Amino acid sequence: MEREDGLLVKKFDKLLIANRGEIALRILRAARELGIATVAVFSDADRSAPHVRFADEAYHIGPPAARESYLVIEKLLDIAHRSGAEAIHPGYGFLAERADFAQACVDAGIVFVGPPARAIEVMGDKLMARATVTAAGVPVVPGTSPGQTDEEMTAAAVTMGFPVLVKAAAGGGGKGMRPAHRVEDLGDAFASARREAKAAFGDDTIYIEKMITEARHIEIQLLADSHGNTLYLGERECSLQRRHQKLIEEAPSFVVDADLRRRMGEVAVAAARSVDYVSAGTIEFLVDREKNFYFLEMNTRVQVEHPVTELVTGIDIVQEQLRIARGRRLRLRQEDVRVKGWAIECRINAEDPYNNYMPSTGTITAAHLPSGPGIRVDSGVYVGNEITPYYDSMISKLICYGETRGEAVLRMRRALEEYRIMGVKTNIPFHQHMMDSHRFLSGQFDTNFVEDRFSMEDREAAHALEAAVLATLAAHEQSQRAAQIVAPGARDTSNWKWLSRWERLRK
Amino acid sequence: MKYIATVKDREYTIEIDPDRGILIDGEPQEIDFQRLGSGGVTSLLMNHRSVSAVVEERDSYWDVLIQGELYSVRVQDERAHRLERMRSTGLTVGGEAAVSSPMPGIIVAVPVAVGDQVQRGDKVVILESMKMENELRAPCDGVITHVHVAAGVKVEKDQLLVSISQGTAEAS
Numbered sequence: 289m290e291r292e293d294g295l296l297v298k299k300f301d302k303l304l305i306a307n308r309g310e311i312a313l314r315i316l317r318a319a320r321e322l323g324i325a326t327v328a329v330f331s332d333a334d335r336s337a338p339h340v341r342f343a344d345e346a347y348h349i350g351p352p353a354a355r356e357s358y359l360v361i362e363k364l365l366d367i368a369h370r371s372g373a374e375a376i377h378p379g380y381g382f383l384a385e386r387a388d389f390a391q392a393c394v395d396a397g398i399v400f401v402g403p404p405a406r407a408i409e410v411m412g413d414k415l416m417a418r419a420t421v422t423a424a425g426v427p428v429v430p431g432t433s434p435g436q437t438d439e440e441m442t443a444a445a446v447t448m449g450f451p452v453l454v455k456a457a458a459g460g461g462g463k464g465m466r467p468a469h470r471v472e473d474l475g476d477a478f479a480s481a482r483r484e485a486k487a488a489f490g491d492d493t494i495y496i497e498k499m500i501t502e503a504r505h506i507e508i509q510l511l512a513d514s515h516g517n518t519l520y521l522g523e524r525e526c527s528l529q530r531r532h533q534k535l536i537e538e539a540p541s542f543v544v545d546a547d548l549r550r551r552m553g554e555v556a557v558a559a560a561r562s563v564d565y566v567s568a569g570t571i572e573f574l575v576d577r578e579k580n581f582y583f584l585e586m587n588t589r590v591q592v593e594h595p596v597t598e599l600v601t602g603i604d605i606v607q608e609q610l611r612i613a614r615g616r617r618l619r620l621r622q623e624d625v626r627v628k629g630w631a632i633e634c635r636i637n638a639e640d641p642y643n644n645y646m647p648s649t650g651t652i653t654a655a656h657l658p659s660g661p662g663i664r665v666d667s668g669v670y671v672g673n674e675i676t677p678y679y680d681s682m683i684s685k686l687i688c689y690g691e692t693r694g695e696a697v698l699r700m701r702r703a704l705e706e707y708r709i710m711g712v713k714t715n716i717p718f719h720q721h722m723m724d725s726h727r728f729l730s731g732q733f734d735t736n737f738v739e740d741r742f743s744m745e746d747r748e749a750a751h752a753l754e755a756a757v758l759a760t761l762a763a764h765e766q767s768q769r770a771a772q773i774v775a776p777g778a779r780d781t782s783n784w785k786w787l788s789r790w791e792r793l794r795k
Numbered sequence: 796m797k798y799i800a801t802v803k804d805r806e807y808t809i810e811i812d813p814d815r816g817i818l819i820d821g822e823p824q825e826i827d828f829q830r831l832g833s834g835g836v837t838s839l840l841m842n843h844r845s846v847s848a849v850v851e852e853r854d855s856y857w858d859v860l861i862q863g864e865l866y867s868v869r870v871q872d873e874r875a876h877r878l879e880r881m882r883s884t885g886l887t888v889g890g891e892a893a894v895s896s897p898m899p900g901i902i903v904a905v906p907v908a909v910g911d912q913v914q915r916g917d918k919v920v921i922l923e924s925m926k927m928e929n930e931l932r933a934p935c936d937g938v939i940t941h942v943h944v945a946a947g948v949k950v951e952k953d954q955l956l957v958s959i960s961q962g963t964a965e966a967s
Contacts, residue, residue: 531927638925644932647925649898649952654834654849654860677899677924705862710835710849716863749803754846755866756800756807757819758839759857761828762850763870764796764811 294405307379456485520553542731900924
């Protein structure tokens, strides 16, 4: 079936995965389970990566830089034709939210495992998305349209109530954004936001928006088939972020009860229907202290944090995406979707939590994954893997499940201790510190918590002595060996002889 | 053999003595150390307390990973430790500190200029790498003596970006 808004669904037996890392593996696994043949693509940096080895076929796609490899639409379509792949799954990042890519696939007769091109386009444009969902009755953060006079904006601010944010229409990344806590602040805020917007974007158009304080970021996972059925799979709590990058996600949320879940779910479904959405998607909301919720944006792809929803609903979201793309009807009805237990995900990034979260590059020398009850690891990292500046610093996801939130936290603590990655610094100590924090344990956090009120400085070095002993013994062992190489007569390097020497030393 | 192990600003004196065994800060300890396979995986039994770790040598220190926490340990024999201490006190007087690039990337901004007084922890370079902007900070108080790069420049790992003369500027 082909639709005018850029959707093509039909049965396919061979899938190209236009991605790398853990999400490529995740999609490969789902495809294999469904008996779909798989085609991987790899840049020069990824020849040894697991997604190449897991796939039935693999094609080289160019140099390490993504814009010369994973982002080149013509190359991907060419490989699809050469390999006979009838569908392309974009994963997340890279081309996942590019309407032109979705349309190019459809034009080439290839199924794009995702929404219609038109839905990506509308939801990708801040103002268009806002207008479209508002028309469908979805609450958005109150605000003015861009380009009003100071008098009009001041009147609007008084009506919506302070504090408000003065924002640049062309803005992004916090530039051209000024808070105003009282009506007297507005004059200065207008002037400096305009000045900054002009300098940063060459456009001094501004608007105002109500400032949601102590906000939580809570999102609703959706599944929609091409037969008009749209389901919500409950919420994910994603407030723990740093510089707009999510770090820890959980399902369900501490603050969402059954009634709020149903209300948010129904609104999310309405937002998706307003763009005739198909496939997996997510509606992000800001939730204030009074539990009012406001539409933030829609992510028109599978998300990094989808596993927490999978664990609490038992639904394989990526398999569902593939089934939907093959034209199948959802097998579930809304009343069949049940949230059971609790799941938490920690994003493991190659970065140094003790040094301002600086990215860490290097070659992975050890990667021992945690296991045991309630543990899932979605990882693309392997020994010999060079962590380069070309790609995202997220190298793995650790997901824990428990009957209760407390049980999930205890499992997460245990699993973080078991997880051993060497060769780059990781943010595992950050997650450990968070799992120990009272604010996290009591669910008392908002989107500013990590940046404003969380510090690694009070983390104790619990095993400094043991580390000192281990390093010293390793160094001593090495120097003894070196001495023996100089004096070949006394070669004594086998492990057990070393042990017996320690036995003697201990007497 | 006597070693000084330094980790997170703490020093441990660890003595490996053929007659008396292993002593930490003068106290004898019961220690069993075992390497597992050819990687850095090790098992330590210290007074029967079991510690599982990965131990790897880096350029001038040892990385030890225990329960998620990575410890960088400098191990020196007594003589080397004493020598370095003498040398390092000599260097800090009027010494120069360098801020170099921890990874390849592109310079987004250099918010300091030659002659600026900076304090330890001040932003001196913003480097874009791995799709993120990273703030490189001054390692000490001092005055900027050289700025070797400008916004938009591509840099390699370990490339010198900014030089800082340690200490405070003379009153002017």
